[in-house]
Amino acid sequence: MSDVIERTIAAKAADNVQTVAKMIADAVAVKKPLESFPPQKIREIEETSGNYFEPPARDLFSITDEVVPKIIAPKTAEVRESDIPVRIYTPKAKAEVSPALVYFHGGGFVIGSINTHDLVCQNLAAESGYIIISVGYSLAPEAKYPEPGNDAMMAFQWVQANAERLGIDVNNIAVGGDSAGGNLAAVLCLRCRDEGLQAPAAQLLWYPVTDCSNETQSRKDYGDGYFLTSSTMRWFLEQYLDDPSQATNPHVSPLRATDLSGLPPALVITAGYDVLRDEGYQYADKLQAAGVVASHTCYNGMIHGFISFSGGIPDGVEAIKESARFLQRTMGA
Numbered sequence: 155m156s157d158v159i160e161r162t163i164a165a166k167a168a169d170n171v172q173t174v175a176k177m178i179a180d181a182v183a184v185k186k187p188l189e190s191f192p193p194q195k196i197r198e199i200e201e202t203s204g205n206y207f208e209p210p211a212r213d214l215f216s217i218t219d220e221v222v223p224k225i226i227a228p229k230t231a232e233v234r235e236s237d238i239p240v241r242i243y244t245p246k247a248k249a250e251v252s253p254a255l256v257y258f259h260g261g262g263f264v265i266g267s268i269n270t271h272d273l274v275c276q277n278l279a280a281e282s283g284y285i286i287i288s289v290g291y292s293l294a295p296e297a298k299y300p301e302p303g304n305d306a307m308m309a310f311q312w313v314q315a316n317a318e319r320l321g322i323d324v325n326n327i328a329v330g331g332d333s334a335g336g337n338l339a340a341v342l343c344l345r346c347r348d349e350g351l352q353a354p355a356a357q358l359l360w361y362p363v364t365d366c367s368n369e370t371q372s373r374k375d376y377g378d379g380y381f382l383t384s385s386t387m388r389w390f391l392e393q394y395l396d397d398p399s400q401a402t403n404p405h406v407s408p409l410r411a412t413d414l415s416g417l418p419p420a421l422v423i424t425a426g427y428d429v430l431r432d433e434g435y436q437y438a439d440k441l442q443a444a445g446v447v448a449s450h451t452c453y454n455g456m457i458h459g460f461i462s463f464s465g466g467i468p469d470g471v472e473a474i475k476e477s478a479r480f481l482q483r484t485m486g487a
Contacts, residue, residue, distance in 0.1 A: 171427050172455040174466040179381040179457050189389035193264050200270050207466035209273040212280035215244045222312040238305050239290035241268045243279035253326035253485040254285040256310050260333030262390030263294045281478035295393040306338040326485040328356035336362025340408040343417050356484040357420045361430050364409040367401035370432035380427045382458035409437050414444035421480040426454030
């Protein structure tokens with residue numbers, strides 16, 4: 155780890171899992187493992203059960219739903235069988251032509267939706283003053299690798315192509331996401347660089363999946379009893395990949411990329427009691443070593459997904475504010 159990252163972790167250090175985070179982790183620990191249910195059933199429960207500690211609703215100028223058509227760009231030949239839903243959050247205090255963030259939700263590539271992350275995106279739009287576009291990419295196992303990533307790319311290019319209509323500055327479009335969505339955002343940045351496409355202005359990565367091929371120390375230390383388990387992560391990967399050997403592909407595990415130079419500025423946020431903690435800070439460290447402007451904050455008393463529980467977790471509120479400051483600093487007003 156770099157000195158910068160070590161100092162940041164020390165600054166956020168806490169002796170134990172914070173109270174509400176521990177309550178959430180303990181409640182999940184006594185339930186049947188997520189992988190005991192079919193993916194379709196988990197999605198149904200997620201959509202209807204709600205989240206007791208979800209962030210508050212915010213007063214925005216508008217929230218609108220659109221779709222990315224199945225054929226969108228002369229830049230690629232990618233085609234999908236159905237449209238990609240997107241939800242567009244426009245804040246009240248917005249510039250005439252605004253920077254934007256294209257957001258990919260978490261859920262292990264298997265669950266989650268634009269609905270489950272609606273309030274998170276509302277808060278990110280309100281705090282940043284920027285337009286947020288949340289993407290309902292296809293999910294595994296029905297849509298395995300690389301389809302979710304192809305959806306992410308198509309949605310990003312659709313925002314670029316429609317920037318003028320949406321009131322977006324085409325040169326200031328960032329990407330971001332949490333967990334699996336952070337993976338899709340990181341991979342999209344790699345693809346844009348390697349394929350000669352216009353790159354995102356920044357990448358915002360919340361507790362991202364960056365290495366599906368390695369058992370880090372945090373996966374061992376916090377693999378059971380801290381909300382997201384190692385067994386659930388393995389199950390997610392089984393749903394996502396056709397072949398376990400794909401896990402070493404940099405478009406599945408961006409930490410495995412040999413060259414991270416020339417990528418957009420990044421903010422990586424991790425949680426101290428999270429199986430994904432180590433691969434998150436390792437990615438930030440590798441970005442820095444490659445000359446990328448990258449910063450990392452570890453909220454050490456937190457569990458995976460804590461930003462989604464910011465209605466009861468103050469650190470979740472602060473992480474959203476920190477993310478907004480990063481976007482403003484990187485893309486300007």
